[in-house]
Amino acid sequence: MATDWPKPAEGSWTEHYPDLGTGPISFRDSTSPEFYALERAAIFKRAWLNLCRVEEIADPGDFLTKPVEAADATVLLVRGDDGVLRAFHNACRHHGNPLAHSDHPRGPSGEISGNNPAFSCRRCGWVYALDGRLVHTPEPGVEAADYGLVPVHCDVWAGFVFVNFDARPRQTLREFLGPMVTALEGYPFDRLTERYDWVAHNNSNWKIFADAFQEYYHVPALHSQQVPPEVRVPNAGFTCGHFQIDGPHRLVCTAGTRRWLLPDAYMYPIERATRSGLVGPWHTPDLGGLPMAGLNPGGIEPWGISNFQIFPNIEILFYGGWYLLYRYWPTSHNTHRYEAHTFFHPARTVRERIEHEVAAVVLKEFALQDAGMLGGTQAALEYDVVEEFPLNDQEILVRHLHKATGDWVRAYQDERGVA
Structure with a gap:
């Protein structure tokens, strides 16, 4: 219409x-530092944020990390073996060590990119599948189903990858963008x-x-x-x-x-x-x-x-x-x-x-x-x-x-x- x-x-x-x-x-x-603290909580932890384009994570195993300081987070974006694009917090569930890591970040804002069949924590050896499931730990008795990577809401519009840190986003990505922006399709x-x-x-x-x-x-x-x-x-x-x-x-x-x-x-x-x-x-x-x-x-x-x-x-x-x-x-x-x-x-x-x-x-x-x-x-x-x-x-x-x-x-x- x-x-x-x-x-x-x-x-x-x-x-x-x-x-x-x-x-x-x-x-x-x-x-105002006080207003900025409110801004972080009210906006950057609740709005849909664009991180990249789909071409940057095109094939199974492709991944990209993105720091979002205003949300106290680094996001790990991953293309799964099933072709689905997912987002997680870049933190091992054992001691919080970053999963995707590099001594020489390559991106324009310090991000890391590459292609992995899985993610292994270099501190503790816990291993995660591309869909975020914990698939291996060095010690027995850990309930793998309880310790998958922490997900972040992720959606795509016109090839632009967005995330939302809110536990229950108030709008879908398309609703958030509205008719003026989606008219660019x-x-x-x-x-x-x-x-x-x-x-x-x-x-x-x-x-x-x-x-x-x-x-x-x-x-x-x-x-x-x-x-x-x-x-x-x-x-x-x-x-x-x-x-x-x-x-x-x-x-x-x-x-x-x-x-x-x-x-x-x-x-x-x-x-x-x-x-x-x-x-x-x-x-x-x-x-x-x-x-x-x-x-x-x-x-x-x-x-x-x-x-x-x-x-x-x-x-x-x-x-x-x-x-x-x-x-x-x-x-x-x-x-x-x-x-x-x-x-x-x-x-x-x-x-x-x-x-x-x-x-x-x-x-x-x-x-x-x-x-x-x-x-x-x-x-x-x-x-x-x-x-x-x-x-x-x-x-x-x-x-x-x-x-x-x-x-x-x-x-x-x-x-x-x-x-």
Whole structure:
């Protein structure tokens, strides 16, 4: 069933979501250790969290570990001999020693991956099958059925692997994602498997970095190298064509122009030489019919980018023939780990491989321009000199993220009767 999403009236988006308010907001939810403790319990231990894609755990015996500091956990994802993908806490039931281990983690955020027929604890010798059953102990008398690995709820949507640490999740994954996100079904994620990864450890609350990708108000000032002068003139702004909210999730769409039509001054020489860069390769393989009603629900023409922000901590940015994925993993009330992944169609020529690598590098530099501001922003907020900050209509999604976070925390407090 089609959904009639709100459209702007007289240039105003906030009037369509009156519960968000229009006044200044506080960022104390990004500076308070007490709020962060509640956030961990209310959100990161109860929401569905994306850890990886199915291609990373494709065959029986494939496994991947993922640290989730905000949930006090490291998850062990395993593809069983029966083809089923399962998730467990990465801890032996004897003394809690990590089962999957490595002296040299290979992943961008310290994860471990590989292929095992079973998992053996190097401390005590207990052995577990791929489905989590305890199948061997060095001493007799242990009831194997009582000491299987501790499971974590796991589900897959469109090839994205999610987990939920709640004992009884309140919603299925599909219910949690809602119609705005699930309208992306039909996008050829499974065909875009050439991936480039990087990670940055930032001295800021996770929401402070997420805010930077929810609005484009800052683009003319911070990213002046890549932004033409007609956008940078005083009061010109950088407006987006469509904002959308569905439950705790958010969407922003921009119009777009062909990168190669810009003056040389607003791209690096390597972009012109390789025909690739900030908006990816200038030409991408035909992926067939894309689900444009889901990708561009506002009907923006010419369509440029759609950024789907799935609560609490991931973003998927679509550029048509390729996409970006960001994850923000809190590590304390004022630090987080930022993961970035670019996904392309597998290169068919050397030139295409170079185009992909150039795009990944230029995009990394662009994102690090934002990341470079975070430590200073966090420090200034923690001075607590200013109580409230104004947001304009183009920053509606910033307003929504902080409200959604507060709503989840308040719901948890009400449920548990805690202050």
